[in-house]
Amino acid sequence: MYVSEKAPAKINLTLDVLYKRDDGYHELEMIMTTIDLADRIDLVDLSSNTIQLESSSGLVPQDERNLAYLAAKLLKEKTGIKRGVAIHISKRIPVAAGLAGGSSDAAATLRGLNKLWQLGLSLEELAQIGAEIGSDVPFCVYRNTALARGRGEMLTPLPPPPPCWVVLAKPVHGVSTADVFRNLRVDHIEEHPSAQAMAQAMKDKDYEAMNNLLGNVLEPVTMNMYPEVQKIKQKMIQFGADGVLMSGSGPTVFGLVKQEYRARRIVNSLNGFCQHVFAVRMLGYLD
Numbered sequence: 001m002y003v004s005e006k007a008p009a010k011i012n013l014t015l016d017v018l019y020k021r022d023d024g025y026h027e028l029e030m031i032m033t034t035i036d037l038a039d040r041i042d043l044v045d046l047s048s049n050t051i052q053l054e055s056s057s058g059l060v061p062q063d064e065r066n067l068a069y070l071a072a073k074l075l076k077e078k079t080g081i082k083r084g085v086a087i088h089i090s091k092r093i094p095v096a097a098g099l100a101g102g103s104s105d106a107a108a109t110l111r112g113l114n115k116l117w118q119l120g121l122s123l124e125e126l127a128q129i130g131a132e133i134g135s136d137v138p139f140c141v142y143r144n145t146a147l148a149r150g151r152g153e154m155l156t157p158l159p160p161p162p163p164c165w166v167v168l169a170k171p172v173h174g175v176s177t178a179d180v181f182r183n184l185r186v187d188h189i190e191e192h193p194s195a196q197a198m199a200q201a202m203k204d205k206d207y208e209a210m211n212n213l214l215g216n217v218l219e220p221v222t223m224n225m226y227p228e229v230q231k232i233k234q235k236m237i238q239f240g241a242d243g244v245l246m247s248g249s250g251p252t253v254f255g256l257v258k259q260e261y262r263a264r265r266i267v268n269s270l271n272g273f274c275q276h277v278f279a280v281r282m283l284g285y286l287d
């Protein structure tokens with residue numbers, strides 16, 4: 001048997017840090033949505049009780065450190081199933097980019113194996129298992145658009161954002177999420193974005209409000225570590241994006257525009273400044 005599952009990337013329209021928790025994690029409030037950029041996870045059932053993994057990208061671990069491998073291993077432990085799987089990851093999402101590529105691969109592996117091994121688990125159960133792999137995995141299990149709280153695992157579904165194009169630009173280096181959180185001084189945060197106002201913009205399908213409300217408290221931290229991120233943001237604004245923000249812990253910067261021709265123009269203007277530049281559609285909702 002064989003199952004193929006799409007693993008879409010996310011962007012954070014708002015990202016706020018409320019406080020540092022006793023367990024070392026940060027209490028977050030953020031609005032996340034899916035975009036039309038995805039890895040593909042192919043899963044082939046093995047009768048032997050083993051997990052095999054390979055990826056088209058040399059930039060991700062090809063062994064038990066891969067988040068998709070971890071997902072398969074954890075699912076086997078939780079369900080006690082004595083089956084194996086060969087996992088192939090066709091990677092399109094840039095790695096360590098703030099786009100949750102690894103988390104989405106893990107989530108797609110959980111959804112795919114649930115079908116392949118006919119486990120009959122609900123998305124809620126898969127999300128609960130996913131939370132043990134990483135903070136972004138529960139959102140990636142459901143995809144769509146949501147208000148995320150806690151570590152990122154407490155999710156309230158939202159309607160999709162108004163349709164538009166998303167220009168993505170990522171500098172050559174990746175960013176360690178742990179390093180960015182370590183460099184954040186919660187008491188020094190100057191401006192907190194409003195997740196409630198952004199949620200209302202989703203409900204109202206208000207494109208202008210969505211652009212005005214974009215905000216990410218990790219952006220100045222990453223920009224301080226990698227000044228290139230600020231330069232890319234300035235270029236995107238200069239080239240005419242309606243709203244520009246760094247996604248997650250970065251370093252990918254996204255710009256929102258309504259019309260495809262404007263997205264293409266920004267991509268052409270940015271080419272040469274950074275390694276990965278492309279335009280994709282906002283998805284927000286997958287069914």
Ligand SMILES: C[C@@](CO)(OP(=O)(O)O)[C@H](O)COP(=O)(O)OP(=O)(O)OC[C@H]1O[C@@H](n2ccc(N)nc2=O)[C@H](O)[C@@H]1O
Pocket residue numbers: 012015024025026027028097098099100103133134135136137150151152177178181247248249250
């Ligand atoms: C910042 C966000 C926003 O969507 O995205 P990315 O930039 O990774 O895409 C996520 O919260 C990242 O989620 P994820 O990448 O799954 O993080 P995890 O593996 O759980 O955590 C990596 C490290 O980040 C820090 N961390 C993460 C989440 C959180 N709420 N507080 C934290 O302090 C911890 O130091 C942790 O060890």
Ligand SMILES: Nc1ncnc2c1ncn2[C@@H]1O[C@H](COP(=O)(O)OP(=O)(O)O)[C@@H](O)[C@H]1O
Pocket residue numbers: 059060061065066067068089094095096097098099100101102103105106175177248249250
């Ligand atoms: N399947 C995977 N895809 C991408 N990265 C992975 C994967 N498995 C493990 N990783 C590791 O996870 C780290 C974070 O990668 P990624 O999820 O792409 O970034 P981010 O959390 O910034 O969105 C990288 O250092 C990478 O080596």
